[in-house]
Amino acid sequence: DVKVTQSSRYLVKRTGEKVFLECVQDMDHENMFWYRQDPGLGLRLIYFSYDVKMKEKGDIPEGYSVSREKKERFSLILESASTNQTSMYLCASTGLAVTHEQFFGPGTRLTVL
Amino acid sequence: GQNIDQPTEMTATEGAIVQINCTYQTSGFNGLFWYQQHAGEAPTFLSYNVLDGLEEKGRFSSFLSRSKGYSYLLLKELQMKDSASYLCAALDSNYQLIWGAGTKLIIKP
DSSP states (O other): OOOEEESOSEEEEOTTOOEEEEEEESSOOSEEEEEEEOTTSOOEEEEEESSTTOOEEOSOOTTEEEEEEETTEEEEEESSOOGGGOEEEEEEEEOSSTTSOOEEOOOEEEEEO | OOEEEOOSEEEEETTSOEEEEEEEEOSSOOOEEEEEEOTTSOOEEEEEEOSSEEEEETTEEEEEETTTTEEEEEEOSOOGGGOEEEEEEEEOTTSOEEEOOOEEEEEEO
8 A cells, every 4th residue: 555654743833943844655756745735725835856866946935945865755844933834734746757646645734833 | 827716615415416617727738637635634636637528437527628728526426425625736838736725525414
């Protein structure tokens, strides 16, 4: 059974803290994505990666960075968390062809106080 | 700009049929996805259309008209477990997914 896992389901952090969100997939997928999902808005792409050590900015990269040191792991970093980064964060992966379906992790609901 | 429109919320009755519409405007087009997302859970893939026409998969069917920038998801024989949000997403010329805000489907007994 294919799987994308995320390090935490719920996370509460304080303004200014550095936050790490981890995502691991076991499908040997090349492509990995980080989205945030807010009520009334569609999924918004933060960053994506097509290969190890490669990263590309999505639509809303400001305030975020990413790391992909291994093929199966894609980390999202909030350098200095702010209250407007309170959101649901979803990681996804897909194989070589981007016309393939994306497999999503369960999500991390992050609250920044 | 790029845009996906779908209704915010729909209500239907158990056992009935419901059609969820999606219109898209993208820079180029490489296909359209439908995903289902239950409350508090991750989206899961339902369908992918790149050619015009209807594709049927059990109780769910998806239709695409490229000339009209239009798609719909048809759910038949509705069950209570179909209560969820349904997300429409179009793949643009750069193979980036443009997501709609989702349609919350409420099924009543």
